[in-house]
Amino acid sequence: MTTSHTLPENINLADHLDQNNRLDQFLHKFSPEMAASFTEEQRQAITTVLAPSHRPRKRLDLRKSFVLLGRKYYFVILFGKDRRTHQRARIIYLKHQNTGLRRFLSMGLAGGLLMIVVLSTIYLVTAGLGVNLFPHSNADNMLFSPHKSSAESP
Numbered sequence: 001m002t003t004s005h006t007l008p009e010n011i012n013l014a015d016h017l018d019q020n021n022r023l024d025q026f027l028h029k030f031s032p033e034m035a036a037s038f039t040e041e042q043r044q045a046i047t048t049v050l051a052p053s054h055r056p057r058k059r060l061d062l063r064k065s066f067v068l069l070g071r072k073y074y075f076v077i078l079f080g081k082d083r084r085t086h087q088r089a090r091i092i093y094l095k096h097q098n099t100g101l102r103r104f105l106s107m108g109l110a111g112g113l114l115m116i117v118v119l120s121t122i123y124l125v126t127a128g129l130g131v132n133l134f135p136h137s138n139a140d141n142m143l144f145s146p147h148k149s150s151a152e153s154p
Helices: 013-027 032-036 040-050 086-129 139-144
Strands: 060-068 071-079
Antiparallel strands (some): 060 071
């Protein structure tokens, strides 16, 4: 494993050490023989691929991780100017609008079905107890009276 001791002019020492650390972590996943077989050109290409992509500057860029109950969690807070193209922002807006409409319709359908089940159960229980919730309706006659066959009808 040979490493170059001269730094390119546009990279400072901290970035160079960070890149070497990333490369070492990547090569550590290979067997020692395979890691040693990479040429300097291949190592440079791997370092370029593993380099973090440039993130646009934000007014607020807060990234923290913490341990809670033995598990590691993270949170990210970003605030800045929206630099997305109009078309991309419109697509994201339509996706969110579509999921919101779908959620609204499915919740309405589920609520309606639940309401029908609850009201039907209440009606049947009260009718079985002899309480008439709708005294001037025909519902009791249709639900609880014996059906006459068409031959018995005058």
